[in-house]
Amino acid sequence: MALELKGIIPPMITPLTANGDLDEKGLKKLIEHLIAGGVHGIFLLGTNGEAPSLSYALRKELITKACQYIEGRVPVLVGITDTSxxxxxxxxxHSKEAGADAVVVAPPYYLPISQAEMVDYLERLIPQLPLPTMMYNMPSCTKLHLSVETLKKAQELGAVGIKDSSGDMSYFYSLVEAFKETPEFSIIVGTEMFLPETILYGGHGAVAGGANFFPKLFVDLYNASKEANTEEIKKLREQVYYINNTIYRVGQYTSRITKGTKCALSVMDICEDHMAMPLQRFETKEREKVRHYLDQYNSLRV
Structure with a gap:
C-alpha cells in the first residue's frame, strides 16, 4: 500500500535532559500528546528537532525509541539531511530498521550548491535509500531554494512529496500547477498561517511546529479547510495568529521559535526544554512570558 502523506505532521522537537541525553519520559508523553491531538504523522529530526546539533548516536536513539512508542499508529518521517x-x-x-515509514531530504547545508549539483546528488542518493523519500525545501537554512525542475527530477527518481518551508506562496502555486497530474505527490507546507490556502488550492497538509503543543488546533484547522468551512477557518486561524504573535516572539534571534516551542511544552509539563548546543533554553523571565501567553490562550478559548 502506497504511503499517503497528508494532514498535520508535527516537526517534533527532541526532548533533552540537562546533560544532553534523550529525555525518554518526556518523549513518550510528547508522542502520546501528539497522537491524542489527532495528528496524521510525526516528523523526527527536522529543524525544530535540532537535528544538525545532535550526535549520530542520539539521533539513532531518538528514532528507535520514537518508533517503539508510536507503534505504527501514525506514519513516522525521519530527516536524514547531513553534510555527509x-x-x-x-x-x-537505521530509520528503516527501527520501523520508520519515510525519510526527508533537504539540500546538504554549509557549502552552497547549484540546482544541477542538487540533481546529481539526488541521482546518487535516492536510489540507495531504503524508504520512500520526501523532499524538504528550507532555503533559509540550506542556501538553496529547490526549483520546480529539481523537484520534478526528484519525483522521477521516486520522491513522494515536498515539504516547503520557503514561505513563498507564488512558489507554492507553481508546485500545485506542476504536480496537478500526479496528486499522489504530496505538497506539504511548513508555514502554519498558509494551511487553509494550502488545502483550498490543492495542497495536502502542513508540518506545523505549533502542533507540538496544540496539535488539535492544527488538526481542526486542517479539517475545516478540507470542508471549506470559512467561519471555522477564520476562528481557528485567529488562534494560530495568536501563537505567531506571542509564543513565537518571545526572546531574541530566530532560534526563539524552537525555544518557545520547547518552553511551551515544558510549561505544559510534557517534556523538558533543554536545547542542544549551541542553543540555550529560555531564562526565567522569558519562560514566564510563555506561561502567561499559554494561560491567556486558554482563557480566550473558554
Missing amino acids: FSGSLDIAA
Whole structure:
C-alpha cells in the first residue's frame, strides 16, 4: 500500500535532559500528546528537532525509541539531511530498521550548491535509500531554494512529496500547477498561517511546529479547510495568529521559535526544554512570558 502523506505532521522537537541525553519520559508523553491531538504523522529530526546539533548516536536513539512508542499508529518521517553523504545513508538505514515509514531530504547545508549539483546528488542518493523519500525545501537554512525542475527530477527518481518551508506562496502555486497530474505527490507546507490556502488550492497538509503543543488546533484547522468551512477557518486561524504573535516572539534571534516551542511544552509539563548546543533554553523571565501567553490562550478559548 502506497504511503499517503497528508494532514498535520508535527516537526517534533527532541526532548533533552540537562546533560544532553534523550529525555525518554518526556518523549513518550510528547508522542502520546501528539497522537491524542489527532495528528496524521510525526516528523523526527527536522529543524525544530535540532537535528544538525545532535550526535549520530542520539539521533539513532531518538528514532528507535520514537518508533517503539508510536507503534505504527501514525506514519513516522525521519530527516536524514547531513553534510555527509554516508551519514545520510546511515541514518536512513537505521530509520528503516527501527520501523520508520519515510525519510526527508533537504539540500546538504554549509557549502552552497547549484540546482544541477542538487540533481546529481539526488541521482546518487535516492536510489540507495531504503524508504520512500520526501523532499524538504528550507532555503533559509540550506542556501538553496529547490526549483520546480529539481523537484520534478526528484519525483522521477521516486520522491513522494515536498515539504516547503520557503514561505513563498507564488512558489507554492507553481508546485500545485506542476504536480496537478500526479496528486499522489504530496505538497506539504511548513508555514502554519498558509494551511487553509494550502488545502483550498490543492495542497495536502502542513508540518506545523505549533502542533507540538496544540496539535488539535492544527488538526481542526486542517479539517475545516478540507470542508471549506470559512467561519471555522477564520476562528481557528485567529488562534494560530495568536501563537505567531506571542509564543513565537518571545526572546531574541530566530532560534526563539524552537525555544518557545520547547518552553511551551515544558510549561505544559510534557517534556523538558533543554536545547542542544549551541542553543540555550529560555531564562526565567522569558519562560514566564510563555506561561502567561499559554494561560491567556486558554482563557480566550473558554
